[in-house]
Amino acid sequence: MQHNLKYIKRVRTKGKEYLYFDTGALKDGKPVYKRLPDPKSRDFGGVYSALLGHRNRRAGIKKQISVKDLISLYEKSPEYRGLAKNSQRLYTHHLAKVEHEMGSAPAAKVESRDVAMMMAKLGDKPATANLVLATVGALYSWARDATRQFVPKGCNPTADVKQMEVGEHQPWPDHVLQAALESETDRVRLATHLLYYTAQRIGDVVNMRWSDIRDGVLHIRQQKTGKDLRIHIHSKLAAELAKHPKRALTILTTNEGHSIGPQPIRIALKKHGAAFGIDLVPHGLRKNAVIALLEAGCSVAETASVSGQSFAMVEYYAKLRDQGKLSAGAVLKWERNAS
Structure with a gap:
């Protein structure tokens, strides 16, 4: 019966077959597998069901994750906490603007035109608009990473969005x-x-x-x-x-x-x-x-x-x-x- 089970990888070594479950997660860009018990053991069904349920829940989260959720995860990440304190403050400030504009939107569905619209609303503050663009870029670069894949690999809503022209700061009189x-x-x-x-x-x-x-x-x-x-x-x-x-x-x-x-x-x-x-x-x-x-x-x-x-x-x-x-x-x- 195990021949019809999903996400199973079979490995034969020294004349014996071992089964591994594809968790759907990645580490260093490679699939993560979990060793399954012997198919004849009483533990096999329970372990397989638990792993399958966990994989399905993860897939559901990836499909449903919102921009607000993504921001929350990012702000808890080691990458964010590793930033200089001033950079953290700056990112938090501009991520709040992003959340206000599109927090409920599915993160994977955000497009370049959505970011361009947000920047257009900040047209009277071009420097701020450019910082928002950079912040969104950093957020999605983190989310696309192969170890996370919170959004698809090709999901980059800052692509083709140009920075606004900013007048050069002059010395004080x-x-x-x-x-x-x-x-x-x-x-x-x-x-x-x-x-x-x-x-x-x-x-x-x-x-x-x-x-x-x-x-x-x-x-x-x-x-x-x-x-x-x-x-x-x-x-x-x-x-x-x-x-x-x-x-x-x-x-x-x-x-x-x-x-x-x-x-x-x-x-x-x-x-x-x-x-x-x-x-x-x-x-x-x-x-x-x-x-x-x-x-x-x-x-x-x-x-x-x-x-x-x-x-x-x-x-x-x-x-x-x-x-x-x-x-x-x-x-x-x-x-x-x-x-």
Whole structure:
């Protein structure tokens, strides 16, 4: 009778036949089999029925799994928990948008046009739309993995969906930067000092700890690049740091003295910019810092040693230097060196 049973694999060795059940699961891309008892034993029927039921339940789950279910599974996975804390926060924030838009939809039925529609609704926020696209891509890449197969191998709803054009973030105007460095709001003033005088991204700045500063040198590992940097503390940053008590492990904190994420800092800086009629983003200060280093006469290599950027990126930022300042400096050198 066992000849008519489904998902059975027969293996003959040393003149004896053994039966294995195909569980329907994969490990490292290969089918997972379970050894069955001898067909003549009283245990055979019960074991086979249990394995068949488990396989059918798994198949049913795969067919019915929703986008909301998929997000929940992903956020519990080792892959997600292995992300940097700031990346986790970012993914969670954008996955919530995805769940709001299509949480009840069968995950395997989501198409490129569904993702394109979601991005279109965020058309006034192109940077956010692009982050949502990247987040959906990461979610489905994880779900397609051969060890999971929560969605079919060819299920990629981000395929052929183009990123939106995003205007380049500009450096802060000098008067707005100076006002932030002198702000009466502690959060604005301290965040601006850290962003400007270290030339780092906001994700790295909110993670900076007091213990990272040793003998006047800031030791950090950039989240995005993995680069280890040693940045000598600028005297003006040192003076600002001296004004703040060490209330937590991190330098930037909430009002209650706890570690803080990037979003409250962004909000505080945007509020500062709004007073000048300007929409500010923290990344603009990275450009201010690179430009200031270059205008101070630092080489591309010296500048890159602080910002952690490639030489090509530093040279790209160099194009944003004030032409008037460069011209004045050039003529001054010309006059000084003229025979």
